[in-house]
Amino acid sequence: MIREFRLPDLGEGLTESEILSWRVAEGQLVTLNQVIAEVETAKAVVELPSPFEGVVARLHEAEGTVVEVGKPIISFDVIDTDVPVPAAPEPQRRQPTLVGYGAEPDRAGRPARRARRGLAAPAEPTPPAPAPARTPSPAAAPAPAAAPAPAAVITDAPVRERPRSTPPVRKLARDLGIDLALLTGTGPQGRILRADVEAARLADRGRSGESVTAETAVPPVVADAPHLGQGREERIPIAGIRKHTAAAMVSSAFTAPHATVFLTVDVTASMQLLEKLRSRKEYDGVRLTPLVLAAKAVCLALRRHPELNARWDEPAREIVRYRYVNLGIAAATPRGLMVPNIKDAQDLGLRELALAISDLARTAREGRTPPAALSGGTVSISNVGVFGVDAGTPILNPGEAAILALGAVRSQPWEYEGGIALRQVTTLSLSFDHRLVDGAEGAAFLRDIGDVLAEPAMVLAMD
């Protein structure tokens, strides 16, 4: 017996959840309460336990899909019917109530006058065309026939909510003979816009103009639907950290006008300093890398250039200058890019800074970064050198004014004391928010960092 599991309201009054991952596959035998999926609501990431014992007959929705509460997400072929399951409601009879006999209920037991909002229509009389904006689901692929059919669809649904639109658009659709129920709105809350109706008219025209078979008339979005494990393309749902990284990058790149300056520096003196420090007792077991010196140099240089340790507060029409440095360190982790930050880095000595960086990197790799470490950063460093490249144009961590990319340190022929010598050389790239920082300021800041790395004794002169 096939039983469906519909997505429940997992919080209090939530309307949808995103399926992050399936933990079971079609054909798999599942026990009661076995975890079948991980889903993310607006409030939490939770695991879904199976309500049935049986074989998974079908996964209705793909990973990464945002599903409305009440939609079936998985079907089971249930073998054990001893599990108490809600039986179909018995036919309602007129029952005496405290105020007399109610009216004869109809078969479905639902209001005869109008649909209650949010009530799932029985058996989905007209599946709406697959929403192009949403991640394609495998469920949509096998049913291309359900895609736009210009003819009116006869349904036995007694009531159905009217598609969301506006009166002028309804009139336009009526004039053009387009059924709004067959369209997917792209407006707010799925509202059907004039553009949607016009697009449907064009699609209609295309179909009637070219004598093509029904199959090729299927809109491209359906043809592109995923066929997992075959074809020349693979479609990966956008979810999890990838999704958040993308949102952060887009918000930063298209809010803050970025400018990047570069400086190539002879860091031989810094490398020698690191070597000296490593042999000292108090640095026993401390991981000393060029990144540590760069972090220190950033903290020192920020004292002279506070305009780079700032945030553009658009709503308040104010520039926020931080009197502290929460230094973000970009970390590549198995889960994706994370930028945890070291709180009050300006107060840390070189040794504490080194320890904090190793600790932060380890925690991030193990996936144990506490949420607090990921927020409240004021400036960031990205150590692109560990990937063997020399420079980059880093994108600002949202809400920060500057980010420094540290390139690989290479032995290169370099001008040294009037001749050419093999020196340890690296390139520094600094991106800054041009709303907050002018080119001259950004350049001066980067030069200060470069001066410290070229000649660490320069810190004595920086006040």
Add this chain to the structure above:
Amino acid sequence: MSLHIPVDHPENTGTEPNDPYVQLIRPDGTRVADTFYSRWVQDVDAEILRGLYRDMVLVRRIDTEATSLQRQGELGLWPPLLGQEASQIGSARALRPTDFVFSSYRENAVAYCRGVEFADLMRVWRGNAAGGWDPYSVNMAPTQVIIGAQALHAAGYAMGIAQDGADDAAISYFGDGATSQGDVNEAMVFAASFQAPVIFFCQNNQWAISEPVGLQAAIPIANRAPGFGIPSIRVDGNDVLAVLAATREALDRARSGAGPTFIEAVTYRMGPHTTADDPTRYRDAAELEDWRRRDPITRLGTLLQNEGEADSAFLASVDADADALAGGLREACLTMPDPGPQDVFAHVYAEPNSWLDRQQEHYGAYLAMMDVPAEGNTR
């Protein structure tokens, strides 16, 4: 009555949140003696310990099954008690049937001990009723959702016990967050002034939803009570034996007319605040690991096994009981009849009320118009 009542236990005089507390079973399952509290559980033999172990395993199973039912859409919400089993079982098993419990929404283990039926336990969370059970059938008030309000109810009820000249006691359960509420503080003022036979049982589970306890308590929560003239004790809330001892001592004080006691059971909410909450957003996973090592059930299980009091037959019987119980809970939940739309009028007034009758009549006419049956569907 002296103006200042000192904290009873000699160790509990510090001002740091991690001050020592009464402990009779260490996290590794070994016993530790306490000069004052050991004698309160001298009668607790292996049979009683096995009973406490069984209780804790069973209520944890109730809790996980109900959590699953919520995830499956069968309950609207559930407040898990995972990690707090020892605090609830140890205290509830110290009570006698005539004592009266005023709890918050998380004390499902206490309700289990009082004999509340499964269906009654879940009725409210399934959205089928405003209250779960008849309070007087089990001497436990319905679940209180307003934070800390039940402390006032307990203080008032206890004042009534004193007026009756009975030797019963009232116990109020609340969390660390509730101690910052006015109601709890007012309740302590009244209880102290009237020397009411009431126990203020605070489960300090370290988190008031997403706020750590340190934000609202710079000193141990137990140390607030002496300011009201109420003796208090801090106890390891993951040690069922220590909680039992502390509650028995407090009950003895109440029954003998010596007034209220404040117990701070130091425990940890290992799950979310409710099924609608995601604790990973505000707390470190390492903290959960630390507390997992202090798990109340593992601790007592280790002790029983080390002392040769829990053979595999016993453990298997507990597991079998837990399975049966989970099945019973699920069935009670899934077969619970839906209420009818008219039921909302049924429990507003004890006596007929013409204004309400008129409302009900109008509502009935409205439903008739909508063709909705007035009675609920029995599934």
